[in-house]
Amino acid sequence: MIDLNPIDELARRLSSLVPPGLREGREELQENFKAVLQSGLAKLDLVTREEFEVQRAVLLRTREKLEALEQLVAELETRAGTDNTASH
Structure with a gap:
């Protein structure tokens, strides 16, 4: 309100x-x-300040999860590149 x-x-x-x-x-x-x-x-x-803060917190958690997934993908790509090099 x-x-x-x-x-x-x-x-x-x-x-x-x-x-x-x-x-x-x-x-x-x-x-x-x-x-x-x-x-x-x-x-x-x-929107109310409360609604804004809730959405802000959701966005922050989403951003943290995205960064973690980006890091995981980078690690998997590095491993996949290393595995491909080792098998040739």
Whole structure:
């Protein structure tokens, strides 16, 4: 779930930029800003920090396994080359 506190703060800051003559509807403007920001963020393909960290850990494990497999293939290729040379 996305933390709404930064959205609330941004909506407050935006409403504070409204000219003084329009400030009587400040709370309503703030709520409108907040709704627009939330709507815009909802359209984005975002993930939570927790989801990001889980995928990061999966990628790290996958990278470690790939490196181990690359090393194993290199060793097997070296052995295969040595075996071919010895048999000729």
